[in-house]
Amino acid sequence: MRQDPRLQMIENNMHQGVLATYGFLGSDTRSLADVLQADQIAVHDLGTDHRALATKMRSFTAAGLKALGVPVTVNRLYQVTVEEFKGSIPCPFGDNYQARKVLTQVSSPTKTLYWSDLNLHMIEEHGFYEGIGARYRIDPRAIAELLEEEADRR
Numbered sequence: 001m002r003q004d005p006r007l008q009m010i011e012n013n014m015h016q017g018v019l020a021t022y023g024f025l026g027s028d029t030r031s032l033a034d035v036l037q038a039d040q041i042a043v044h045d046l047g048t049d050h051r052a053l054a055t056k057m058r059s060f061t062a063a064g065l066k067a068l069g070v071p072v073t074v075n076r077l078y079q080v081t082v083e084e085f086k087g088s089i090p091c092p093f094g095d096n097y098q099a100r101k102v103l104t105q106v107s108s109p110t111k112t113l114y115w116s117d118l119n120l121h122m123i124e125e126h127g128f129y130e131g132i133g134a135r136y137r138i139d140p141r142a143i144a145e146l147l148e149e150e151a152d153r154r
């Protein structure tokens, strides 16, 4: 897909070393427009939307923040650990958003996912989950599966 020049500029900024020491697109060879579209379709197929996923993810981060660095149990199923590091990182979409360097780890009986506060912002505002092979890529299907584990127990 041809993408507009503004998206191309954002894509250029996402490559390794421009805004962060790691890249946002990893080894993904697709354009940013294609990455966004594929995840948009995946989220739609899951019957949810970016904001709903981000809101649920944020509730884990909020629970973990209360006990910074110490694992907490959420809903008797998930182990959540949140760590905060010094500094902030700018959103690559050029909206002047500065994310705190907060990292959330959520483990269920079957899987462990990690996300940063920048992931939360980019999912919520830009529908961006990072490219395949990126350090903080988080597959929306994996998030949905993690959330379903709780529903399955009800």
Ligand SMILES: [Zn+2]
Pocket: 091, 092, 093, 094, 095, 097, 121, 122, 125, 126
């Ligand atoms: Zn942003």
